Amino acid sequence: MIRNLMYRIPLLLITVSAAVTLSGCWNIKDINHRSLPVIMGLQHKNGVFQVWLLLPEASEGRSNVRVVSDAGKTIEGTIDRIGKNMETRVDLLHLKVIVFGQALAEKGLGDTVSGFMRARDIPAKTLAAICDGELEPLFDRLKSSTSNNGIEAYNYFEKNAGWTPQVAQTRIWQIYRSLHSYTRDVAIPIIKPGRTTTLESTGSAVIKNGRMVARITPDETLLYNLFNGQGAQGRIEVMDHAAVQILTDRMTHQSALKEGKAVLNSRLHLKVTVLETISSPTSDRIRQELNELLTTRFQRMFRELQREEADILGVGQFFRARMSREDLRDWRSDHYPHLLINFRVDSIIENVGLLNTMGP
Amino acid sequence: MDKSSQVIAMYLLVHIGLIFFTYPADVIASLSVGHWSAILLGFACHFTLLGIYTKGLSRFASQNLIDIFRGTGKAFAVVLLFPVMAYLFMTMVVTVRVYAEIITVVFIGNTPIWSVMLLVVAVCALISSFGVESLFRTGVLVAILFLPLLLAVFILSFQNADWRYLLPLIDERSASFSYVFRRPYLLSQFAFAGGFVFLGFIPSYIPYERRKVVRASFLLLPLFLISVYIPLLTFGEDTAARFQFPFIMAVDTVDVSWLMFDRVTVFFMISLICFVLLYLSLAMWKTVLLLRSGIPLIRPVQANASLAAVLYIVCALIPDWESVERLLGWNLFLLAYVTMVIPLVTFLLGLRRERMGAARP
Structure with a gap:
């Protein structure tokens, strides 16, 4: 027992002194x-x-x-x-x-x-x-x-x-x-x-x-963020009639290969609230225009991205299960530019704020 | 008294300490699609060998591996156990070196590696000199302190997961197991194999129930899956394959704005290094036990001190990372021996003993 202690005490001393002097403080x-x-x-x-x-x-x-x-x-x-x-x-x-x-x-x-x-x-x-x-x-x-x-x-x-x-x-x-x-x-x-x-x-x-x-543009960046599910709180000016704020956004996608051509059906589900109106549009009108606006804006951005062969939306991710790795390797150059995307917006006006009429 | 909970805690800690550093990189290097097949195959082997090993041991009530092999013949015991000792020593060398390297890379870049290794070896020598009972009690304490923290890190690490990276689930290579005899896959077995040998050394000190330990091994399966799939889901296969420590990189990307600490990785690393210290202490204790049974004249204190000294000198002689990898490669043969031959021999000896017991009531 004594012998054991004689061994342990010096070792303990060395360890403690090393810990005190070295503990991450070398050249600190x-x-x-x-x-x-x-x-x-x-x-x-x-x-x-x-x-x-x-x-x-x-x-x-x-x-x-x-x-x-x-x-x-x-x-x-x-x-x-x-x-x-x-x-x-x-x-x-x-x-x-x-x-x-x-x-x-x-x-x-x-x-x-x-x-x-x-x-x-x-x-x-x-x-x-x-x-x-x-x-x-x-x-x-x-x-x-x-x-x-x-x-x-x-x-x-x-x-x-x-x-x-x-x-x-x-x-x-x-x-x-x-x-x-x-x-x-x-x-x-x-x-x-x-x-x-x-x-x-x-x-x-x-x-x-x-x-x-x-x-x-910043408006297109909002779409980019919406595509990645990060668009909540974003505000959109709808034509000349209203401004709305996004409450929740959700994307659903369906990918398919038709005759070797990639097809993606994407649907954006939006819940919005009305912030500001000019004259008195009906909620159907606001919804319709919002859908149209976002769809055309998206199509324009997407065509531009396809021309540059840059897949910032990560669309290729949806084809991981449908294509082999060899095919995916040429995704940007072979498949992406010819991809057909059917982008649709489904928006719901969840509420119209604290006023119950749309007009002034 | 049944101390299964201590054994289970130690079993889990030792494996967690080994899984998260080199294992993910090895699995990702051996396959490009369907990594689950490699993980499940490795785990199935681990589970089978663990079952065989503990089954064999259970036939010899509270006798450890050395007593069992000695019972068959002294020369037999020496021949069979010498490679085990060599394996334990090699593993300690590599582990000390690798983890000292990780500590300097992650925490204290300005500290020379010899001082880190000195501290690691000294701490492990100290813990192992206190005996295996206190080592296992420490294990329980460490588990209580660190496992909740680790659980939090595991949950947070899913923050940047993109589940579409799971696909495709399988390809020809992963379905045909053609990766099995390639080097990266064999190296990945280090995480499975390093830990469970200790179960054969402790029965005379710490009695445990075989079934509980075997059942507890299922807790490891999700950890193996997490260690490989978190980097894959965060970065995708092509990027994850470029990292030396993919899991740590993946934890590095976690951003928690309400947490006052900037890097979650630090918590994670400190817990793991703590586990590895326990693993090293345990390996050191085993080696001393083997040394003493081979050379009965040597006193435990001398054995422990000289082992620590030799270990430190060998570690200090390794010049660079490449030699570490070469050592890992050589160690594969010993690894195969320790994980396959020792459990099988133990099992066969157990069978023989049972038959002899049946013949001579």
Whole structure:
């Protein structure tokens, strides 16, 4: 027993001392010696990456932000150089939004996004956005209009804050998934400094295999979100007669292969409430016009997407059971452009608000 | 006294610790469609071998594997048990190294790996030196502390699942089992095989009821399915195949805005690493038991300390990830031996004993 103790006590001492001195604190930098950027901007010009970082700075009583930037051959190298020139260490662990320059998006995000997934220093769930125009004015605006530690841009996209269904919401891992998927592309929101607000969304970029090939309007983005079941709370202006708000949305799909041609019957079930009317339309009229409006808008967007062979709606997913993997491999080029989609809208006006008449 | 609940807790923890790291990547690498066939096949083998093994053991009331094999002949015991020891040692080497690597990659990127390995080996040596009874009691405590947390993580991990990725359900390759003798599939067996050998070592210390443990093994099936299907449903096959640890990547995508912690992964990893420490301690205890039965002169303390020292030195000598994979490949032969031959021999010895008992009342 004594012998046993003689062995255990030194081992216990070693373990405890190792635990105290090593417990994850090797070369650790304390929180006050770290900078945790919230937003990163990336642009590629003349073979050089430009990197912007928005760093919140908590000083006593008020909050401030600062923007640092540098340029270099690689992104990681540039961030490292920014860190070298700063008095604190740059730690991307809590990065919330990455804003890509349009030129970079058109050239291709593939390598950049793969790098982020590999290095793991940027969380896979970081939101992505594309900047319309130059990045410099955007960061100037973010800096000058900040009142909340610089997380405006994050709140803009966050579902429990300022997000609206007219804005796409795409994360880094979703872009990475689309790089290697046969049947799925993504839409990334396009932003620019607003006229009176901090930010303004001018639609979404259609990203095919990591490259921006087209853009869709905010109204079409709402359809994109509806297609993915995320359109609740979205508002639609119906012709000249009314504005409605979506309460619930549900999609049902039926896929078929007819003589080798892919056919998809999609039906959008909407429950809406009337917000505003002009003159006194009947509810049947509003419903009918809403259905027509959404159908034509969808058809227009879908034709455009088919022309670019970009499947941001993930329509190919519905044919996974009907096609072999070999066929799916050529989904974008062989089947998708000839896909026949029968899109129908079934809307129900659940209520007309607190007034019981439609008129004034 | 029946301590089945402790044994069940340990059995589950050990397997959970092993499942979620390399297993999903191996299964996804061995098949492109119909992964359930690989999971179910592996589980069926595991279940059968577990049944055979415990059936054989149940014929020898409260005798452990060493006593049983010794009863047949000393040379017989040495020949049969030496590979078991080699297997346990190799597994410990690989596990320490792999998990130290994961700890540095995920948590503490600036810490040199030798210090992490030192800590892991020291903690395991300490736990195993306290004996198997306290090890199993620790297991129950760890299960109570961490299993609710894990359950929450499993539920959250369905957040980004796209069920259409389940399809197609089957193709020629998965229906014909042609993947079975390929390397990735064989490597995936590590998750099934590493754990249950300990059931043969404990009967003289911790009595348990065979039936309860065999029944509890069904709890593992959903976990095996989750570990492979969560990454598949989140990313799709083509993307999931590109990750080294697909399940961890899938948990990384979970976004819970009301949770004050940014990454759910951290909870998950800490629980799993805790389980793996228990697994390593258990393996170390088994190896010491074997060492002492082979060399009766050695004292438990010396055996434990020298094993820990040798283990640490071997771990520190492995230069890179590629050598780890090579070691895993070599270990496959020992793995096959330990999971197939040992249960079968135990079962046959049990049969013989029963027949002899019937002949000589």
